[in-house]
Amino acid sequence: MKRLLLATFAILALALISLLIGASSVSLSSLLLFREEQGTAQVLLASRLPRTLALILAGSSLAVAGMIMQLLTQNRYVEPTTAGTAESASLGLLAVTLLAPDVPVIGKMLVAAAFALAGTALFLRILKLVPLRSPLIVPLVGIVLGGIIGAVANFFAYRFNLMQSLNAWTNGDFSSVLRGRYELLWVGFALMILAYLAADRLTLAGMGRDFTTNLGLKYRRIVAFGLVVVSMVTATIVVSVGMMYFLGLIVPNVVSLLVGDSTRRALPWVAMMGAGLVLVCDIVGRVVYYPYEIPIGTIMGIVGSALFLILLFKGRGRFA
Amino acid sequence: MIEIAHVSKTYADTVVVRDVSLRIPRGGVTSIIGPNGAGKSTLLSLVSRLLPMTAGTVTVDGLDVTQTPSDILAKRLSILRQENRVTSRLTVRDLVEFGRYPYSKGRLTAEDRAHAARAIGFLGLEALADRYLDELSGGQRQRAYVAMVLCQDTDYALFDEPLNNLDMKHAVGMMKLLRRAADDLGKTVVLVLHDINFASCYSDTIIAMRDGAVLHHGTPQEIMTRDVIRDIYDMDVEIQDVRGYRISSYYI
Ligand SMILES: Nc1ncnc2c1ncn2[C@@H]1O[C@H](COP(=O)(O)OP(=O)(O)OP(=O)(O)O)[C@@H](O)[C@H]1O
Ligand SMILES: [Mg+2]
Numbered sequence: 001m002k003r004l005l006l007a008t009f010a011i012l013a014l015a016l017i018s019l020l021i022g023a024s025s026v027s028l029s030s031l032l033l034f035r036e037e038q039g040t041a042q043v044l045l046a047s048r049l050p051r052t053l054a055l056i057l058a059g060s061s062l063a064v065a066g067m068i069m070q071l072l073t074q075n076r077y078v079e080p081t082t083a084g085t086a087e088s089a090s091l092g093l094l095a096v097t098l099l100a101p102d103v104p105v106i107g108k109m110l111v112a113a114a115f116a117l118a119g120t121a122l123f124l125r126i127l128k129l130v131p132l133r134s135p136l137i138v139p140l141v142g143i144v145l146g147g148i149i150g151a152v153a154n155f156f157a158y159r160f161n162l163m164q165s166l167n168a169w170t171n172g173d174f175s176s177v178l179r180g181r182y183e184l185l186w187v188g189f190a191l192m193i194l195a196y197l198a199a200d201r202l203t204l205a206g207m208g209r210d211f212t213t214n215l216g217l218k219y220r221r222i223v224a225f226g227l228v229v230v231s232m233v234t235a236t237i238v239v240s241v242g243m244m245y246f247l248g249l250i251v252p253n254v255v256s257l258l259v260g261d262s263t264r265r266a267l268p269w270v271a272m273m274g275a276g277l278v279l280v281c282d283i284v285g286r287v288v289y290y291p292y293e294i295p296i297g298t299i300m301g302i303v304g305s306a307l308f309l310i311l312l313f314k315g316r317g318r319f320a
Numbered sequence: 321m322i323e324i325a326h327v328s329k330t331y332a333d334t335v336v337v338r339d340v341s342l343r344i345p346r347g348g349v350t351s352i353i354g355p356n357g358a359g360k361s362t363l364l365s366l367v368s369r370l371l372p373m374t375a376g377t378v379t380v381d382g383l384d385v386t387q388t389p390s391d392i393l394a395k396r397l398s399i400l401r402q403e404n405r406v407t408s409r410l411t412v413r414d415l416v417e418f419g420r421y422p423y424s425k426g427r428l429t430a431e432d433r434a435h436a437a438r439a440i441g442f443l444g445l446e447a448l449a450d451r452y453l454d455e456l457s458g459g460q461r462q463r464a465y466v467a468m469v470l471c472q473d474t475d476y477a478l479f480d481e482p483l484n485n486l487d488m489k490h491a492v493g494m495m496k497l498l499r500r501a502a503d504d505l506g507k508t509v510v511l512v513l514h515d516i517n518f519a520s521c522y523s524d525t526i527i528a529m530r531d532g533a534v535l536h537h538g539t540p541q542e543i544m545t546r547d548v549i550r551d552i553y554d555m556d557v558e559i560q561d562v563r564g565y566r567i568s569s570y571y572i
Contacts, residue, residue, distance in 0.1 A: 074407045200426035204418065206408045210370050210401050215421040215472070216394025260452060261408035264426075 007272045011056070014279040018052045019044070021286055046179050054174055054182040055282050056275040058237050059247065061188030063274025064195055064267060065233040066248020067255075068226045069120075071206035071263065073127065076256075077139035079248030080116075080234045084145040088119025089231070089238040090169045091153040098160055105239065109184055113228075113235035119149060120227055171297040172237075172244035174282055184240045188233045192271060195229050199263040202226060206261065244297060246304025247274060253311050277303070321346050322367060322476060322508070327376030329362050329532075336362050338532040339376070344525075346381075346475070349502045349509045351519035353543075354529035355553055360512045361402050363529070364478050367510075368399035380476060394422035398472040402480040402512070404465050406453055412464045413449045416440055419471030439471035442497055458485035466494065470501070477501070478510045483518065491515075495522045520544045521565045528552045540566060 066079035073083075080086045092115025096108045103111070123142055130141060150170075157166040195202065204212045205222040212219040237243060255269045278296065281303055285294040322344040329337040337359045344350050352360045365371040367378050369385045378385045380397050398419075406415070416439050420432040428436075440449050443463040453461055462485045469477055482498070483491045499522050501507040513519045519526050519540065526543040528536040528551075536548050543549075544559055544566035557570040 071408070076407075200418075200421065203408065203410070203414075204421070207406050207410075207418075208404075210399075211404075211406070211418075213370055213390060214368065214394065214399050214469075215418065216389075216391035217421075218390060256409050260410060260414070262410055262414045 004268055004272070007269070007276070011272055011276050011279070014276060014283070015052050015056065018055060018279050018283055019048050021283065047177070050179045050182050051174050051177045051282075052279075054177045054185055054241055055278045057182075057185035057189050058172075058174075058241050058244070059275040059278030060271035061185070061192050061233045061274075062237055062244060062247050063251035063270045063277075064192045065230045067252035067263070067267065067270045068195060068202060068230050069248070070252055071202050071261075072223055072226045072230075073124070073138060074206060074208065075135050075138040076253055077136065077249065078142060079246075079252075080230060081146065081243060081245050082139040082249070083123045083142035084119040084149055085116045085123075085230060085234050086170070086238060086243045087146040087149040087153065089113065089116040089235045090166060090243075091115055091119075091149055092235070093169055093238060094153050094157055094162060094166060097162065097165065098156065105184060109187070109232075109235050109239045112238055113232045116231035116234045117227055119145070120231060124223075124227075168242050169238045170243050171295060172242040172300065173295040173297065174241055175293050175295070177241060182240050184236045188236045191229045191233055192267075195226075196264075196267050198222075198225060199267055203261065203263040206263075242297065244278070244300050246300055246308060247277060250304055250307045250311070251277060254307070257311075257314075321381065322510070323377075323379045324363075324367065325377050325379075327363070327366055327378060328374045329359075329366055329371065330374045336532050337366065337373075340532075340534055341376075342527065342534060342537070344508065344510060346508050347502060347506055348524040349499060349511065349522055350525045350527060351523040352510070352512045352527045352529060353514070353516055353519050353552065354535070358529040359532040360529055361480050362532075364399060364480050364510070364512060365401070368397060368478055369393065370399065370401070391422060394472070394474075396474050397476040397478070398469045398474040399478040400465055400469045400480060400482065402484065404461075409452045409454055411450050411452055412440065412445055412456070412467070415453060415464055416445075416449075416467045416471050419468040419473075422472065435473060436471050439467040442470060443467045444493070459487060459490060462486060463490065463494075475506075476508045476510070480512045481514065482511060483513065483515065491518070498522070516544070516549065516570070517565075517567050520567065544568065 069078045069080065069083060070076055089112040092112040093108055096103055096111040123145055126141055126145065127138060132138065153166060157163045201217060201222050204215060204217060205219060209219040251274045252270050255266050255273060259265050259269055281299040282296050285296050285299045288294060324340055324342040327337060327340045328335060340363060354360055366373045383393065385393060413436065417428060417436045420428060420435060424432045440446055443466060445463055445467060448456060448460060453464060466482055482494055486494060495518055498509045502509050523540060526538065526540055527534055528543060530552055535552055536543055546559055549568065550556055555570065557568045559566050559568050
């Protein structure tokens, strides 16, 4: 509990740094004293604050989505980008953009979520049919499936001149986050709370169908709930800031090593570290090439793959 | 009472449980023995609604296991399967406390915690209570699973090969514990066992299965005879009386 409080402070400190840096400067004193410097409040409210909030919301909810997927598949390598979920969401978004461009953004998100749900369900179906010799086969199946769905999306995006949009959906970038364009991410936050309320059921599902049934719960129902949460979270992120790779994989694994897999205990940590990692990557991306920005997807790819390799070697006995 | 009536289970064309009818009375220890592939685990899974049956019905105190809401059944009947692969990093205490889920729905009361502590104590896991399952030996993990099922505190408890991975001291301890659960707490314990001597010494009733059907059903005195054992296992073994128990030295 105390450690969690400390972590909260660390996140707040990161959030503060995230608010202060950027192409147009916001000084600490003006932030603290609410001094009405020319444009400061404007920058803060219209872009800086939304950006920081978006980072926190997206980072935490995506990490939690990864954790849920790992519980449902009982596999440590699964997350929305290794299960076809993210690619399906992009395909859904592409479909609705092409066929019904006037649908409001919430509607687009729901269509993307429906596609994500179908894609992930297909992934689980395939897993049932494929004899699994190694846990590593599971994400490989997911990556292949995601590749196929992604190729379909690419084909249509290319034909209909939407490559730029598709790229925006598949590569996380927070530089264009403005007030009025990130609020959808609060849906992910609400889903995270919902997942926390169902924490014990998710932990049980992670122990398998037989344990769940023995204790009087309907396994399929928990899986369905988890899949809906994961699909919706993925869709909100794809629609509003674009997908980030590795996050949903790294964070739950690190937390598992630190505090174990009891969802009730682990979920706050996963949310916290997810937010922290995204904030750090974003800050790094904004300062190393100042005043230019490196998109967070790139930074996350580098940091994420490095962390992932460390985890893989450190936990070799456990993971493979 | 567990009443199994004309239960069958078929996979594609192979019948693995064939028209089994049995009554397992309330209280006492019942052991199921039989060769590999006889259908023992399948029968236990059918009784505990982990698998759907192809035909027949199972009732527990009059409740049809396929019709009764699962959460109600979870307070009456518990099962531990033969193999359990929990990949989650849970501590022994986390796991055992989950045994209270049917009652607590996740909000553990002081009473729930006391139940869990007692179950941990019964299996001698106090020193390991805060260790993660993936940091335990096979036998320690097996004891943790048994503790969880005991913590569920149901009238009927089914254990598929509870002696898996246990050393001889813990195996005897486990059998005595299950015997006590039946004698002192009035539980109905159903076990699948491979060591017929354990079955002989600690059960009230032995059920012998072979090829998906019940071949023999009786007291240890009735089952532990040269003819019956040959019938079940195609093995000719000597049976001796040792301090009033029938023991077979089938090792040599
Ligand atoms: N999913 C399945 N599909 C097809 N056949 C199956 C399946 N599960 C079990 N069987 C078959 O059913 C038969 C009974 O299996 P079961 O696990 O009940 O045996 P058992 O008596 O518990 O054996 P053991 O002593 O080895 O545990 C076996 O022949 C097995 O091959
Ligand atoms: Mg078996």
